[in-house]
Amino acid sequence: MEPIKKVAVIGGTHGNEFSGVYLLKKWQLHPEKYNSRDLEISTLFSNPKAFEATKRYLDVDLNRQFRADLLADPTLGNYEQSRAKAISLFLGDKDAPKFDFVLDLHNTTSNMGPCLLLVQQHPMYNLMAGYVKMKMPEVNISRDEDHKTRDEHHLLATMGKFGVIVEVGPQPQGCLRHDVLEWMETLTDHILDFLELYNKGELPKLPEQVEAYRFLEELKVPVDSEGHRAGTIHKDREDKDFQPMKKGDPMYITFDDEVITYQGEQTVYPTFINEAAYYDNNLGMSISEKVMIDVYSKHKS
Amino acid sequence: MEPIKKVAVIGGTHGNEFSGVYLLKKWQLHPEKYNSRDLEISTLFSNPKAFEATKRYLDVDLNRQFRADLLADPTLGNYEQSRAKAISLFLGDKDAPKFDFVLDLHNTTSNMGPCLLLVQQHPMYNLMAGYVKMKMPEVNISRDEDHKTRDEHHLLATMGKFGVIVEVGPQPQGCLRHDVLEWMETLTDHILDFLELYNKGELPKLPEQVEAYRFLEELKVPVDSEGHRAGTIHKDREDKDFQPMKKGDPMYITFDDEVITYQGEQTVYPTFINEAAYYDNNLGMSISEKVMIDVYSKHKS
Numbered sequence: 001m002e003p004i005k006k007v008a009v010i011g012g013t014h015g016n017e018f019s020g021v022y023l024l025k026k027w028q029l030h031p032e033k034y035n036s037r038d039l040e041i042s043t044l045f046s047n048p049k050a051f052e053a054t055k056r057y058l059d060v061d062l063n064r065q066f067r068a069d070l071l072a073d074p075t076l077g078n079y080e081q082s083r084a085k086a087i088s089l090f091l092g093d094k095d096a097p098k099f100d101f102v103l104d105l106h107n108t109t110s111n112m113g114p115c116l117l118l119v120q121q122h123p124m125y126n127l128m129a130g131y132v133k134m135k136m137p138e139v140n141i142s143r144d145e146d147h148k149t150r151d152e153h154h155l156l157a158t159m160g161k162f163g164v165i166v167e168v169g170p171q172p173q174g175c176l177r178h179d180v181l182e183w184m185e186t187l188t189d190h191i192l193d194f195l196e197l198y199n200k201g202e203l204p205k206l207p208e209q210v211e212a213y214r215f216l217e218e219l220k221v222p223v224d225s226e227g228h229r230a231g232t233i234h235k236d237r238e239d240k241d242f243q244p245m246k247k248g249d250p251m252y253i254t255f256d257d258e259v260i261t262y263q264g265e266q267t268v269y270p271t272f273i274n275e276a277a278y279y280d281n282n283l284g285m286s287i288s289e290k291v292m293i294d295v296y297s298k299h300k301s
Numbered sequence: 302m303e304p305i306k307k308v309a310v311i312g313g314t315h316g317n318e319f320s321g322v323y324l325l326k327k328w329q330l331h332p333e334k335y336n337s338r339d340l341e342i343s344t345l346f347s348n349p350k351a352f353e354a355t356k357r358y359l360d361v362d363l364n365r366q367f368r369a370d371l372l373a374d375p376t377l378g379n380y381e382q383s384r385a386k387a388i389s390l391f392l393g394d395k396d397a398p399k400f401d402f403v404l405d406l407h408n409t410t411s412n413m414g415p416c417l418l419l420v421q422q423h424p425m426y427n428l429m430a431g432y433v434k435m436k437m438p439e440v441n442i443s444r445d446e447d448h449k450t451r452d453e454h455h456l457l458a459t460m461g462k463f464g465v466i467v468e469v470g471p472q473p474q475g476c477l478r479h480d481v482l483e484w485m486e487t488l489t490d491h492i493l494d495f496l497e498l499y500n501k502g503e504l505p506k507l508p509e510q511v512e513a514y515r516f517l518e519e520l521k522v523p524v525d526s527e528g529h530r531a532g533t534i535h536k537d538r539e540d541k542d543f544q545p546m547k548k549g550d551p552m553y554i555t556f557d558d559e560v561i562t563y564q565g566e567q568t569v570y571p572t573f574i575n576e577a578a579y580y581d582n583n584l585g586m587s588i589s590e591k592v593m594i595d596v597y598s599k600h601k602s
Binding site: 022025026029030054109170172173174175176177178179181182229232233234235238256274276279 | 326330410474477478480482530533536554556557575580
């Protein structure tokens with residue numbers, strides 16, 4: 001097993017998600033908060049122009065620009081497309097990563113609490129899930145598009161040999177909540193502690209299995225004949241991320257006061273409920289199924 | 302007493318505060334929701350360009366452009382300065398208002414619940430406060446800069462003979478919560494019902510006194526030597542709008558993990574705690590004092 005030594009912790013990939021930006025600022029004031037571990041940790045403020053503008057992005061979503069073919073195309077030249085290439089110069093090509101691990105820090109306006117998003121598969125992630133869940137039981141573990149190859153993936157977190165997303169909410173865009181920052185800091189600390197212990201072969205006894213949620217699909221809000229939003233999340237579903245939704249449960253309320261219920265046969269677990277960043281695409285929520293992670297499995301998933 | 306018949310209900314003055322925009326959309330689908338009363342109600346979507354951009358404003362805050370001298374200055378020509386003049390053409394000059402009442406709909410990211418903001422003084426507002434509080438006890442009544450004359454006031458709500466702001470939160474910018482929209486709708490309905498009953502002299506028996514909060518001042522977050530934010534609202538104060546803050550209570554936490562406490566002698570009641578729109582100015586919260594409104598007082602305050 002190759003050790004996971006060289007780590008990049010990245011904040012501000014979306015400029016209006018403030019926790020990552022200010023976690024890096026805290027670390028700048030007190031480097032001992034992160035660099036006292038037996039790891040080589042670099043930090044990167046990934047989208048400073050979007051932060052200045054208090055926007056998710058200036059031109060396109062930076063966190064959708066890291067597919068191998070997009071990075072290889074020099075004609076894609078707007079701000080985030082250029083910034084993605086600049087970042088890949090720092091982190092290395094997709095097929096020759098300079099970092100063993102990329103940790104990308106994000107916020108959501110949804111009530112998702114502290115989340116560990118696993119976007120790739122490897123037995124190491126199973127151990128990490130077990131460790132994090134043991135240390136911080138309130139963490140929700142989500143598996144998101146983890147069947148994709150590194151080249152196919154468009155996420156910044158896939159630019160290292162390994163990588164995860166830390167996603168914490170609820171926090172309004174352009175706002176910094178103390179409780180949410182604490183969650184992000186604590187979860188990030190546990191992940192870095194895990195890497196150190198993993199490298200040394202000194203992991204404590206972990207639970208055999210932990211619960212996780214695997215992404216199924218995105219659901220749209222109701223729209224009118226012109227494609228405009230015709231309703232919003234029903235108040236009985238608002239804030240209930242990771243809580244079961246079964247057939248007949250209220251999902252949406254239209255501006256005609258009609259309640260729209262969930263019609264799927266399978267009980268699902270919504271995430272990113274009423275996320276402000278997804279209004280452009282009229283997305284209301286994502287849905288996941290509950291899965292178990294075998295912590296000591298040598299298999300990928 | 303002149304009746305208050307001609308009413309303008311205005312939404313979208315800040316383009317990323319969605320409840321007002323969508324309340325007007327609901328009314329468009331079902332005009333009987335508002336126009337069945339014995340009032341002449343017009344609606345206005347005040348900042349469509351900012352809504353399109355999901356921003357508070359494009360150039361300057363529209364809700365600071367309605368001072369008489371600003372409206373009279375044709376050289377102030379950016380988008381919101383122009384839009385303010387266009388709106389004043391519709392609503393009438395400050396000294397010759399065409400509307401008896403202007404109701405301006407707003408959201409905050411702060412946990413302020415449904416709020417009635419009184420920005421001017423007149424015995425009518427005392428009765429309105431009594432009526433609203435009796436019908437909807439969870440409403441917080443705030444008196445904000447109500448010593449200013451109409452000409453001095455820069456708020457859109459001061460463009461009628463009378464006017465108030467409905468301010469409802471918490472809601473992230475660029476997001477539409479069902480519960481927050483319901484609060485706005487219910488509070489707006491009560492205000493319109495009040496105007497109808499007031500005109501007819503048919504108000505029910507009201508409480509003699511109701512509690513309100515009078516704005517004192519805005520407080521800044523701690524900043525570093527470069528003027529950048531050096532901390533945020535302490536988690537013990539977050540979400541506690543309208544709850545007493547006394548000397549020694551935690552207010553802020555710096556990025557050095559230093560807790561900054563309130564040092565005033567007077568117990569105050571914070572509002573707009575950690576409002577995302579006020580990050581530009583490094584404002585952390587406003588503080589108010591508790592006051593009583595004598596509902597049947599013939600005096601202004």
